Amino acid sequence: MAVLNITDDNRKLTDPAEIRDYLQGIGLDYEQWEPSHPLAEDATPEEVLEAYSVEIETLKQAGGYVTADVINITPDTPNLDAMLNKFNREHWHDEDEVRFIIAGHGLFHINPKNGGPVVGIEVGPGDLLVVPRGTYHWFDLCGDRRVRAIRLFQDPAGWTPHYTGSSKEQGYVPLCFGPAFVTA
Numbered sequence: 184m185a186v187l188n189i190t191d192d193n194r195k196l197t198d199p200a201e202i203r204d205y206l207q208g209i210g211l212d213y214e215q216w217e218p219s220h221p222l223a224e225d226a227t228p229e230e231v232l233e234a235y236s237v238e239i240e241t242l243k244q245a246g247g248y249v250t251a252d253v254i255n256i257t258p259d260t261p262n263l264d265a266m267l268n269k270f271n272r273e274h275w276h277d278e279d280e281v282r283f284i285i286a287g288h289g290l291f292h293i294n295p296k297n298g299g300p301v302v303g304i305e306v307g308p309g310d311l312l313v314v315p316r317g318t319y320h321w322f323d324l325c326g327d328r329r330v331r332a333i334r335l336f337q338d339p340a341g342w343t344p345h346y347t348g349s350s351k352e353q354g355y356v357p358l359c360f361g362p363a364f365v366t367a
């Protein structure tokens with residue numbers, strides 16, 4: 184379940200429809216997906232992709248994505264901090280960033296081009312987020328330092344981040360405040 188934080192306005196949204204509408208207003212797509220059948224925690228990437236094959240196919244058609252894979256990040260992932268440091272500064276890329284969360288959590292910050300306030304969007308299991316190409320944003324893991332997600336790409340080679348060098352991310356604390364972390 185997603186949580187949207189607009190720190191500058193002291194606003195927090197947890198209703199999925201409100202989150203979807205707000206993100207749509209700044210050009211991002213947000214959806215919630217259900218698997219076509221229950222998935223075991225240790226489901227293979229193939230099983231994960233199969234369980235969401237209808238949604239993936241629909242999204243591929245709509246967005247011109249040609250490949251889908253499953254990424255798995257845990258606290259034990261080698262060179263985790265070096266990898267995260269590539270994405271936790273404000274950047275953009277030439278491709279959409281498409282993530283559907285299977286397990287764990289992630290925290291995206293979006294710096295809208297329309298001049299609106301920076302938005303923090305925490306995503307968890309069942310959440311799909313599409314960050315369009317050219318969007319200024321940055322990414323952090325949450326306290327569980329775990330995320331398993333389906334990714335879709337327009338170019339099978341993937342993308343490389345372009346940094347804005349704004350240091351905008353330094354004004355926002357990369358902490359997650361969703362239900363899973365309030366009780367932790």
Ligand SMILES: [Fe+2]
Pocket residue numbers: 270274275276280320322344
């Ligand atoms: Fe990115």
